[in-house]
Amino acid sequence: xxxxxxxxxxxxxxxxxxxxxxxxxxxxxxxxxxxxxxxxxxxxxxxxxxxxxxxxxxxxxxxxxxxxxxxxxxxxxxxxxxxxxxxxxxxxxxxxxxxxxxxxxxxxxxxxxxxxxxxxxxxxxxxxxxxxxxxxxxxxxxxxxxxxxxxxxxxxxxxxxxxxxxxxxxxxxxxxxxxxxxxxxxxxxxxxxxxxxxxxxxxxxxxxxxxxxxxxxxxxxxxxxxxxxxxxxxxxxxxxxxxxxxxxxxxxxxxxxxxxxxxxxxxxxxxxxxxxxxxxxxxxxxxxxxxxxxxxxxxxxxx
Amino acid sequence: xxxxxxxxxxxxxxxxxxxxxxxxxxxxxxxxxxxxxxxxxxxxxxxxxxxxxxxxxxxxxxxxxxxxxxxxxxxxxxxxxxxxxxxxxxxxxxxxxxxxxxxxxxxxxxxxxxxxxxxxxxxxxxxxxxxxxxxxxxxxxxxxxxxxxxxxxxxxxxxxxxxxxxxxxxxxxxxxxxxxxxxxxxxxxxxxxxxxxxxxxxxxxxxxxxxxxxxxxxxxxxxxxxxxxxxxxxxxxxxxxxxxxxxxxxxxxxxxxxxxxxxxxxxxxxxxxxxxxxxxxxxxxxxxxxxxxxxxxxxxxxxxxxxxxxxxxxxxxxxxxxxxxxxxxxxxxxxxxxxxxxxxxxxxxxxxxxxxxxxxxxxxxxxxxxxxxxxxxxxxxxxxxxxxxxxxxxxxxxxxxxxxxxxxxxxxxxxxxxxxxxxxxxxxxxxxxxxxxxxxxxxxxxxxxxxxxxxxxxxxxxxxxxxxxxxxxxxxxxxxxxxxxxxxxxxxxxxxxxxxxxxxxxxxxxxxxxxxxxxxxxxxxxxx
Numbered sequence: 001x002x003x004x005x006x007x008x009x010x011x012x013x014x015x016x017x018x019x020x021x022x023x024x025x026x027x028x029x030x031x032x033x034x035x036x037x038x039x040x041x042x043x044x045x046x047x048x049x050x051x052x053x054x055x056x057x058x059x060x061x062x063x064x065x066x067x068x069x070x071x072x073x074x075x076x077x078x079x080x081x082x083x084x085x086x087x088x089x090x091x092x093x094x095x096x097x098x099x100x101x102x103x104x105x106x107x108x109x110x111x112x113x114x115x116x117x118x119x120x121x122x123x124x125x126x127x128x129x130x131x132x133x134x135x136x137x138x139x140x141x142x143x144x145x146x147x148x149x150x151x152x153x154x155x156x157x158x159x160x161x162x163x164x165x166x167x168x169x170x171x172x173x174x175x176x177x178x179x180x181x182x183x184x185x186x187x188x189x190x191x192x193x194x195x196x197x198x199x200x201x202x203x204x205x206x207x208x209x210x211x212x213x214x215x216x217x218x219x220x221x222x223x224x225x226x227x228x229x230x231x232x233x234x235x236x237x238x239x240x241x242x243x244x245x246x247x248x249x250x251x252x253x254x255x256x257x258x259x260x261x262x263x264x265x266x267x268x269x270x271x272x273x274x275x276x277x278x279x280x281x282x283x284x285x286x287x288x289x290x291x292x293x294x295x296x297x298x299x300x301x302x303x
Numbered sequence: 304x305x306x307x308x309x310x311x312x313x314x315x316x317x318x319x320x321x322x323x324x325x326x327x328x329x330x331x332x333x334x335x336x337x338x339x340x341x342x343x344x345x346x347x348x349x350x351x352x353x354x355x356x357x358x359x360x361x362x363x364x365x366x367x368x369x370x371x372x373x374x375x376x377x378x379x380x381x382x383x384x385x386x387x388x389x390x391x392x393x394x395x396x397x398x399x400x401x402x403x404x405x406x407x408x409x410x411x412x413x414x415x416x417x418x419x420x421x422x423x424x425x426x427x428x429x430x431x432x433x434x435x436x437x438x439x440x441x442x443x444x445x446x447x448x449x450x451x452x453x454x455x456x457x458x459x460x461x462x463x464x465x466x467x468x469x470x471x472x473x474x475x476x477x478x479x480x481x482x483x484x485x486x487x488x489x490x491x492x493x494x495x496x497x498x499x500x501x502x503x504x505x506x507x508x509x510x511x512x513x514x515x516x517x518x519x520x521x522x523x524x525x526x527x528x529x530x531x532x533x534x535x536x537x538x539x540x541x542x543x544x545x546x547x548x549x550x551x552x553x554x555x556x557x558x559x560x561x562x563x564x565x566x567x568x569x570x571x572x573x574x575x576x577x578x579x580x581x582x583x584x585x586x587x588x589x590x591x592x593x594x595x596x597x598x599x600x601x602x603x604x605x606x607x608x609x610x611x612x613x614x615x616x617x618x619x620x621x622x623x624x625x626x627x628x629x630x631x632x633x634x635x636x637x638x639x640x641x642x643x644x645x646x647x648x649x650x651x652x653x654x655x656x657x658x659x660x661x662x663x664x665x666x667x668x669x670x671x672x673x674x675x676x677x678x679x680x681x682x683x684x685x686x687x688x689x690x691x692x693x694x695x696x697x698x699x700x701x702x703x704x705x706x707x708x709x710x711x712x713x714x715x716x717x718x719x720x721x722x723x724x725x726x727x728x729x730x731x732x733x734x735x736x737x738x739x740x741x742x743x744x745x746x747x748x749x750x751x752x753x754x755x756x757x758x759x760x761x762x763x764x765x766x767x768x769x770x771x772x773x774x775x776x777x778x779x780x781x782x783x784x785x786x787x788x789x790x791x792x793x794x795x796x797x798x799x800x801x802x803x804x805x806x807x808x809x810x811x812x813x814x815x816x817x818x819x820x821x822x823x824x825x826x827x828x829x830x831x
Binding site: 270 | 321408416431434439524530531534600601602604605607617731773774778779781782784785786787788789794795804807
């Protein structure tokens, strides 16, 4: 048996991997059985197996609504913005940070950029409100001081994809930039030395050495993001937008929509149906994008 | 085998019941002997429980109780005192879990669904009581009440139990200190007096006051209502339903929505999509005018914490779901704006029979099926119905957290034990009123404590089973969430908003209406 031989030969490596494997089995593979609930009329009293099978009934409430394609679009669109802007700006930040010569200044700048990552969405929500509200919001006060009319930002859905992307970048760019920075630090100094000898400028070094060498980190992070592109960040969007109805046209994502529709019903089967939908779509997307990534660069695909 | 087992169980149970019965009659006798002494106020059944404990030795049990809100600073002190008092009789220890209001629906649902070991849990029809019952999470408590809950029954009116059954059974102990929920506009008394206005008696005077605020105060927004999520009854226009006559009563099917409603007490479900009720439409248009005139808070739909806005002193008048001004609000407001004071204004009538009610209570304590201590949970609920225990749990330690004023009023001291009896112990008999309330408010409360002052709704005792129209309700809820608050707070143009709501929601609302009417007809036929 080749498998047994393989395990015996590398037994210590497998022991090392055991906690991680267990984690995956318990928290990622076992819960997959829960998808069954999506096809049942789940009642706690009857248990998972005792509940009645209902086929695709639980999916009806979502796909019968006129909003399902809109919230799906919003989810993908917002997440797309988050991935592109978040990773793009994080990459720029990492490169800029790497070019800073003073160690002290670099550390301080890095910490300050990283800081928003630790602020909870609830606090972010309050900060957003303090900034954008109509009566004494900072932005409106600035507009008034400059002789312009104040705006009711909470009634303008058009600006909110921008607002949310700005908040996302502000919160996560520092986090991703550290990953990029680690990858940049791993690049051998010899490349830069020989480039310098050949007379390359700083800018040319960035374009021709740094970026190509961290490209696969970028692709892996982007792929991981794409895998979750059908999951709206509920904590973020519900935290910031809440139940502010006028903003739904651009900010309502699958997760917030189904939360609102189901919060009074307490129906586990229907929410499982939504998760099933998100998982299947997510799986399809990641398989497609992974194939594309493999075509571009074989080493940077996930599988 | 199986039969034998259940037979044994039955025998044990009946033996236990017999012991209890024996004890209770004995203690009744001993009580009768010592009658007249002020100390023997503890009613018979609790004595029975305590006697029972001596006979069968009740083991100490910790009850996990889930409640909404924030844990008061002095909670542990009160728990300690309560446990001390219970040690000799029902021998219960308390593990109180507080769930923030904003997470309440979600968290309690997850607790129930995951089978977490909870012994008593707060639920309400406006939360998800019916759904949780039809999902089979709660234990019917009729028998438990009869057996262990005599005091809890005694302090509540018969209507309160009859009207708050679900599917014919009592699934939760009704919590309420009155038979009709109060509604109030909180008005800044200091501002009103500043403009030389008389106390507000009508809605028009309220609006006059609001325009005065608009003219004179640059930093105060005249009117504030709710605009988020499930508080749809507190949107400015929808709130007026509580104060105007004849009454339009929200249906049992769509939470706080006015789209399906009852009127004239005729047992019919009316649908605003079929025919717009002119009065309701006038409320919408009035709200729109107030919003465009800048009277209603411009961010009304985005505000999450209404109380804090009131406390900041930047609001002239706000809607509120009780009679009277809660002392916590007045204290906080006075801290932020010296000299500021709120007064309660309500246009609800205090005439015998003017208000129709179905005696439904808004809050309940239910016993989950998974609880291993159902009997003890009921004994605890029963224990809380005794005056001195009620005082402890509702108001805290006398002299430290509150001061008793006569038999039925109290004065709160400090803020270490905030007011939340509605979450677990409320009843109309042992409840005390805030002595800080104005005379009018106290009159309202006392008037509505008496069930005879209200007109019973023809649908008293009816409850809606949403199962057949679950999909339609979830779809309709999602649609309504987009438009309802904007409409009734006047934020968007009434005609186009109503048209959108009608276009997307009418079909589902119709199906729900038909199902509701079907169940009502069956209920009324059975009643005859």
